[in-house]
Amino acid sequence: MAFNLIEAVGSQFMKKGLLQKISGALGEDPQATTKVLPGAIAAVAAGVVDQGSNEAGAHRLLSKLNDGGFTGPDAPPHADGIGEGLMDEEERGKGMLSGLFGNKLSGVADGLSRFGGMRNSGSAMKLLSLAAPMLMGVLGKQVRDQRMGASGLMQLLGSQRSNIAAALPAGVGSLMGFGGATRHAVAEVIEPHRETVTQVRETATVRETIPTRQTITRPPEKKKSIAGWAVPLALLALVALAWGALRGRRNEPARAPVATRTTPAPRVEDRVAQAPQPVRPTPPPAPVVPPQEVQPTPPATGGSGMDEATGGSGTEKVRVNDASGLREAFESDTAQSQGFVLDGVEFRTGSAQLTAKSQTMVGELGTLLKEKPDARVSIKGFTDSTGNADANQRLSQTRAESVRQALVRDGVPASRIEASGEGAADPVAPNDTPDGRAQNRRIEVQVLGQ
Secondary structure (H helix, E strand, O other): OOOOHHHHHHHHHOHHHHHHHHHHHHOOOHHHHHHHHHHHHHHHHHHHHHHOOOHHHHHHHHHHHHHOOOOOOOOOOOHHHHHHOHHHHHHHHHHHHHHHHHHHHHHHHHHHHHHHOOOOHHHHHHHHHHHHHHHHHHHHHHHHHHOOOHHHHHHHHHOOHHHHHHHOOHHHHHHHOOOOOOEOOOEEEEOOOOOOOOOOOOOOOEOOOOOOOOOOOOOOOOOOOHHHHHHHHHHHHHHHHHHHHHHHHHHOOOOOOOOOOOOOOOOHHHHHHHOOOOOOOOOOOOOOOOHHHOOOOOOOOOOOOOOOOOOOOOOOOEEEOOHHHHHHHHOOOHHHHOOEEEOOEEEEOOOOOEOOOHHHHHHHHHHHHHHOOOOEEEEEEEOOOOOOHHHHHHHHHHHHHHHHHHHHHOOOOHHHEEEEEOOOOOOOOOOOOHHHHHHHOEEEEEEEEO
């Protein structure tokens, strides 16, 4: 199983009732402390990862681990020590925070405090102080056990970016500008196509410290030239002319044969045979509809008529984007058989970091799950077919896990939530258009029992 720095540090706080001791020392509700803890660990990890994001920074970080005694043979994570010497460990971590956060420290503490509903930001500051040495201990143990140099440490930190981004509260992540050395300036939206949504394109990756949102207006699509109808129009004109000529010839009366000096007079029986036959009335021709009046059939968006040619699955999923629609879909007969699409969930492009807007729908789902304590759900992530299939599968798994972790932080037991990544499988729209790809990037919820 791949190493997860956030989970490894968090597990140390769960030993021997340590989290309850810390809550008592801080004078905070244990539920608030439990909610803030993953974000505090992720914030410290984000600062450490940014410091070790290049070769020189990784060398300096490795020196700090060695000099601080975090990589020695008798330097396990400090879970046992915190319970007895809470203030000593807090003082040790407090000295690390300014180097990790600089002038953003108070803003990070305030953001964590508001996110978890703590009484004051001082409690969040102390929790950051406790998380810093604990994280350095876990990181030092990895360096010692894997015998890492600066290059190996840099690779290990780089592999943790998606886990850290998923655990950071939205406000704190934005304040720290965390998301990678190079970031896309446009947020990828998982939602069905709407006329008012402007299609955006990624133009180039930019290096930044504070995420920004840019909108690049798509140039208007070129209208099809009327020259494309020239051949069909010409064929229709030829058919009409031929039909008119044939009809006129059928209605023309038959002419009697003209006798000449070289032609003998026809016999009676021949005259009978040559008598004009009655002309049967012919039905009027069907009206010709001009090609420009024929309306093209709109592309399918996931209905039963889709097949491999259009890229659809043949099953249309219910899409919900508000609390009432979510409740109705959750309690419907199809919630267990095929699930529904959770609209309004957004991620940073190429990552699993939920945006602030996404917290609304994820929070509504969390509220509904807390009202139904017996319900269990499966969270499924999907991508479009663009890019490498393995990378799409990993990205969809990470995004599903990100939604799962957000629900757990909101108070839903982890045992009631499953998460899986489906990659580009089961598309609900064609992947050969931007609109279709936007619909295929989605989060689905399936009720396992309630």
